[in-house]
Amino acid sequence: MKLPIYMDNHATTKLDPRVLEAMLPYFTETFGNAASRNHVFGWQAEEAVAAARQQVAGLIAASPREIVFTSGATESDNLAIKGVAEASAERGDHIVTCATEHKAVLDCGKRLEKRGCRVSYLPVQPDGLVRPEAVRRALTAKTVLVSIMYANNEIGTLQPISEIGRITREHKIPFHVDAAQAVGKIPVDVDGDGIDLMSFTAHKMYGPKGVGALYVRRRGERARLSAQMDGGGHERGLRPGTLNVPGIVGFGKACALCAEEMEADAKRLAALRGRLMGSIMQALDGVSLNGSLERRLANNLNLSFAGVDGESLLLGLDDIAVSSGSACTTDTPEPSHVLRALGIKSELAHASIRFGLGRFNTTEEVDYVSAKVVDVVNRLRKFASP
Numbered sequence: 510m511k512l513p514i515y516m517d518n519h520a521t522t523k524l525d526p527r528v529l530e531a532m533l534p535y536f537t538e539t540f541g542n543a544a545s546r547n548h549v550f551g552w553q554a555e556e557a558v559a560a561a562r563q564q565v566a567g568l569i570a571a572s573p574r575e576i577v578f579t580s581g582a583t584e585s586d587n588l589a590i591k592g593v594a595e596a597s598a599e600r601g602d603h604i605v606t607c608a609t610e611h612k613a614v615l616d617c618g619k620r621l622e623k624r625g626c627r628v629s630y631l632p633v634q635p636d637g638l639v640r641p642e643a644v645r646r647a648l649t650a651k652t653v654l655v656s657i658m659y660a661n662n663e664i665g666t667l668q669p670i671s672e673i674g675r676i677t678r679e680h681k682i683p684f685h686v687d688a689a690q691a692v693g694k695i696p697v698d699v700d701g702d703g704i705d706l707m708s709f710t711a712h713k714m715y716g717p718k719g720v721g722a723l724y725v726r727r728r729g730e731r732a733r734l735s736a737q738m739d740g741g742g743h744e745r746g747l748r749p750g751t752l753n754v755p756g757i758v759g760f761g762k763a764c765a766l767c768a769e770e771m772e773a774d775a776k777r778l779a780a781l782r783g784r785l786m787g788s789i790m791q792a793l794d795g796v797s798l799n800g801s802l803e804r805r806l807a808n809n810l811n812l813s814f815a816g817v818d819g820e821s822l823l824l825g826l827d828d829i830a831v832s833s834g835s836a837c838t839t840d841t842p843e844p845s846h847v848l849r850a851l852g853i854k855s856e857l858a859h860a861s862i863r864f865g866l867g868r869f870n871t872t873e874e875v876d877y878v879s880a881k882v883v884d885v886v887n888r889l890r891k892f893a894s895p
């Protein structure tokens with residue numbers, strides 16, 4: 510076993526070696542611009558992009574022409590939310606989202622509020638889930654978009670997406686889903702779930718950083734969307750700019766691997782997660798699980814440790830890469846907005862750890878991590894209350 514141990518797979522994942530292998534030729538021999546129509550270099554690149562588009566679409570039961578390649582989920586969220594708000598300005602100015610969304614969604618909401626939109630940030634129940642009925646009640650005649658994430662990046666909770674999709678379909682309101690943590694981990698079916706727009710990204714599913722996609726429904730009722738950049742008309746005019754061919758090829762390969770392996774991966778990770786949680790909770794009192802256990806990604810564990818200082822806890826776990834319940838976007842760490850939305854007090858939120866298991870974690874690593882956590886928490890508590 511090698512130290513440090515990486516257990517922060519919600520932040521990013523290691524590139525699968527099989528993905529790298531698929532990408533390599535597109536940095537060297539096959540370097541063409543997919544938009545070059547006059548020679549074989551361009552044709553080869555275009556062919557590779559078309560094959561990848563098929564692989565990406567296949568994973569979410571979409572058709573290839575519904576995939577718009579972007580630089581990642583942040584860009585896809587921006588394109589979806591601002592793009593719909595702009596295109597529907599005549600019809601309305603109200604957006605419904607949720608308090609526990611990723612900052613990429615929340616900050617788009619803030620920007621649109623500055624431009625005069627109204628945004629409803631729905632609260633969640635103590636288990637982290639938004640009630641579909643709360644979405645229904647929030648809709649007004651002016652609502653132009655509902656944006657609710659599939660799986661939460663901190664607590665792994667799975668929102669009731671298909672129930673919300675039924676409601677938005679009934680009201681003919683476009684439904685955007687940030688599925689960065691869900692695609693490749695659980696089966697996602699854009700039709701079955703009633704999704705009109707969906708953001709996802711390669712680097713959360715063992716693909717490269719800097720490439721992602723926005724699914725844009727083109728069958729039946731389709732969401733109207735304004736491009737947020739101007740340029741060469743690539744990606745049906747929705748996202749101009751020369752395509753990142755090696756990245757897109759890697760994204761496609763990552764999707765194909767997940768399609769084949771996610772069921773087995775999820776089973777293995779659920780067992781590892783159970784082992785991690787079991788051994789920590791058996792050895793320690795005052796440990797609480799954040800978010801629903803039943804409606805949750807198999808690879809996520811988020812625990813709060815009562816009676817320990819959050820910063821000391823993280824410092825103690827010096828050879829383990831995990832995340833804390835603090836957002837260090839500023840000099841003074843803020844408690845995570847997700848944990849706060851669950852009603853968790855600020856101090857306990859700081860003393861929380863997100864464990865993000867992934868394809869490359871082993872049983873041996875899990876046992877090392879649980880023993881280390883138990884040891885560090887015991888020591889901190891002993892010093893705290895002599």
Ligand SMILES: *Cc1c(COP(=O)(O)O)cnc(C)c1O
Nearest residue numbers: 581582583611613662689690710
């Ligand atoms: C990682 C993540 C993003 C941002 O994705 P990038 O590709 O890094 O821009 C957005 N939403 C969620 C839920 C995420 O987990």
